[in-house]
Amino acid sequence: MNLKPVQKSSERGNDPASRILGKETPVPGYSCHQQGRLAGFIGSLSPMTSNVMSRLTGVYRYPQISYGVMNRPFNDRIEFPFFYRTVLNGYAQNQGLIQLLNFFGWNWVGILTSDDESDQRDSEELKREIIRSGNCVAFVETVPMVFFLAGAVSEQKMRAAADNLSKSLAKVVIIYSSINLLASLFCSYQHFRNIKGKMWFISVAISYLINFNRPGMNPACEPLSGSLAFTIAKEQIPGFKDFLHSIHPSIFPEPSFLQLLWKEAFNCDPLSNLSKCTGKETLSNIPHLILDLDNSQFTHSMYISVYVFAHALHNMYLVKSQHGGDLKMEFQPWQLNQYIKVVRFKTPGGREIFFDDKGNVPVYYDIPPHSVCSESCTPGYRKIALPEKPVCCFDCVPCSEGEFSNTTDAENCMKCPEDHWPNENQNECLQRAIIFLSYDDLLGAVLASIAIIFSLISALVLGIFIKFRDTPLVKANNRDLSYILLFSLMLTFLCSLVFIGHAGRVTCLLRQAAFAIIFTIAVSSVLAKTVTVVIAFSATKPSSKLSKWVGTRISSYLVLLCSSGEIVICILWLLISPPFPEYDTKTETGQMILQCNEGSTIAFYSVIGYIGFLTFLSFIVAFLVRKLPDSFNEAQHITFSMLVFCSVWVSFIPAYLSTKGKYMVAVEIFAILASSAGLLGCIFIPKCYIILVRPDLNTRKHLTGKQHLTKSK
Structure with a gap:
């Protein structure tokens, strides 16, 4: 914020909304103006925080993009007209879950959720959709979120829920919640850890707490080992991992969470005069069991959120320049919102990003665990068997010149028609270019x-x-x-x-x-x-x-x-x-x-x-x-x-x-x-x-x- 002396100063509000929007108590004899223009907000993982922020910033028509909130109420465009999200909404998760139940033939399932009002509402909606699909719900068990506090009532409810889960004939239990603490039950409460013979299916909102691909999972969370989950589809962010490996607490002007991370991981304080740090400590030296930089689900969603704003701002100023307008950073929040609605671009991994009429992005899910001897051969490749290896183990080799494959795990490549030729990726045939000595040459x-x-x-x-x-x-x-x-x-x-x-x-x-x-x-x-x-x-x-x-x-x-x-x-x-x-x-x-x-x-x-x-x-x-x-x-x-x-x-x-x-x-x-x-x-x-x-x-x-x-x- 810059200050310039003037003859008189105008009064500005000192309420919370003013502070959020960058408006603070004026200094007598000075007028305040911002260095930059606030474009919008990128939300957090908490539904409650996103709800409050969206209502508050919506008054001023500032767009908000959430990278972690999946609750269905945010689909209401009347109540949340400026709310968008780069993660998948609850309805898409329910439909994917039902398809998975039908695929395995699991028609008798249970639901475990928390006593949070939002979780209760979403779980009931999931139950109705499962029944509507022709399957049955054995039970909907509720776990009180106050169980971390001492109390006989909470203990009794926890024990009853665990007993019901253990005695139920339903072998598949869906842990459906947006409350992060619910996943910790299986790591802290003995009665849940003793439940055997169940297949746990974990919702997206809490699946990021558990890395199913990690070898040597913490024994305290062993009950969830081998469970299934929808996880947010991830892509590699260009240059992000190299950036993380290069950062150090000393490059930031003020203490940050990195200082605490260095104390925990390397037992040294990088900002202390009596530091025991050698200066060679980097995030790449931290074991994956403690910090896995390759499997952060919401990092990519946040990355997309930033680029949504960037593309919207770019398109807005591009249109402004084409009409001969002034390119100064002057616009109203609702103007940017119009460009966010129609933003459309592709990520480096080829995933197309745009928003539907409810502010949601297209559905992409990953379903761990991933257990294969050899990764699938993509189109353009064919499988070849490995000597003295099972049939599940194979190599993928590119199709020969003039051949292509347009299916996954193709056994053989096919030849293109005589007047066609495979494209660069050898996954489809393109019309050959006709060459002859012409007058245009x-x-x-x-x-x-x-x-x-x-x-x-x-x-x-x-x-x-x-x-x-x-x-x-x-x-x-x-x-x-x-x-x-x-x-x-x-x-x-x-x-x-x-x-x-x-x-x-x-x-x-x-x-x-x-x-x-x-x-x-x-x-x-x-x-x-x-x-x-x-x-x-x-x-x-x-x-x-x-x-x-x-x-x-x-x-x-x-x-x-x-x-x-x-x-x-x-x-x-x-x-x-x-x-x-x-x-x-x-x-x-x-x-x-x-x-x-x-x-x-x-x-x-x-x-x-x-x-x-x-x-x-x-x-x-x-x-x-x-x-x-x-x-x-x-x-x-x-x-x-x-x-x-x-x-x-x-x-x-x-x-x-x-x-x-x-x-x-x-x-x-x-x-x-x-x-x-x-x-x-x-x-x-x-x-x-x-x-x-x-x-x-x-x-x-x-x-x-x-x-x-x-x-x-």
Whole structure:
């Protein structure tokens, strides 16, 4: 609380409510204001305390969250409109208890409770619900809570209750109370300790006093050993245990209960000048029988209570900021209450927290004792038997890759359908992601762009050759073959686009065959050009037999003949074993690669091999006549283009076989683009240079070499 001097001070109340709410007697000459804003209250384990606090704070509309009170009257939203709890209410406990009685077939049970008014009311309600479920209640015995005080009447009532329990035919007795002292009866009163042959069932409110999982339970509480109880479901609080192990009384400015704990556990006073403490004492050194940090039921409920307030405050200020409001810590208690009503979040253990219309959280129970040789295998795992061990003892191993289990203690894992794959936890199957080389991929977009650019370049070169068709250079290079070659190259570039995108049945049928036929026409045109050069040069020699073929349409027939061979191979391929779309589920984990199965591998490599044969033949012929005079330097260009072509396709085969999925398609597209660009660049770029840049060289004299001879003379 901060104090600031003012001219006058206002009077403030000095009643208990004012003190609870942080309002104290003012100091003359000063006004008081709080450093922080009180948000609400976190309640205790006592129903009486929670009742008083809830009524008092409810007047001011402050929300209260209890981490330990389970009594049913707090469900009344008219009487307790601002009361919430992070523990389970009595109704949920009754329903769970009845289900357990039905499971074991226990239809004759007794109830032991205290003479507390709340316990009496709740026990009668439990009795009615048990009877309503078709079971019977043998008795409802009441134990006076004043038995700890000396008194003959209390002693007599205690003895009578113990005798009735012992003589009853009911073998199952429910200890039903919210009074902690009732559980101490079995540790302090001899007559209850002597009762044998009963199965005790202990309610949640007092079960936390007894740790059923502890080995070596205190012999004084032996009668409750082996009993059953609903306990509050617990989860590990991240970092909480490490924090407890690190705290020491000396880090707190004022004496706390830790000082008493240190005196009791370590026989030393850490805050005394004459302390016998070594400074190495920690809570981790205290035996579990005295302080078990792993089994504090209400600690987790308190942890949830704090986070409920935190989430509600966060949501309130988030909405406030979205509406442009002032983010100062100014709000009315009833405003926060509205956000607590709708708070919803998950704990680190996956438990979902929210409040129903009565201010209760979802029902989660633990039922000790827990006696198993091996813990159950969770979904995603399967059981394997241990050698020389009973069937109850087993190991849990994760399901193999591609398998899943969605039940507890699965004997075997199951395989997912072909188009599905297990999730990360292997407890369910998810739809596989479909992968293919698409236009949305950067690689696909780049390859498509390159194909379109080269296709436009081919069209541009074709336009240049058509425009300058009557020039000596175009005529000398067999313009008809040049037209066919340029047009086929343009289509070849565009053919690569069919390899990109979603592969369908028609796409798979056409893309390889269309590419093979069109590209064969291009290679056949190159071969025809090479043969034309050979015929033209040989015909100039005296008594040459090839002179009669000059000027004929042998080049066109050669293109038709060579292309026909590829067409026949493709037709047979499509008729016998055509390509088809398929999903590859083996290569990539959790994914399906959509690809075209080439059908007949022999046919596919026959198509590629035929193109390679024509290319190699063109290379050999062009290489043999590469040293022709300058007027016939077409052979040199063809030789170099075929060298580039062969280099690309020789590299293609190992690269194609070593890749999978969309990258295999990308390798083939690259080979198509690179080899086609090699033909376009090596054969036509020099000619375009002469046509556009050096028209002085585009003359008949220069092409026939007469200008050169004249200069020599």
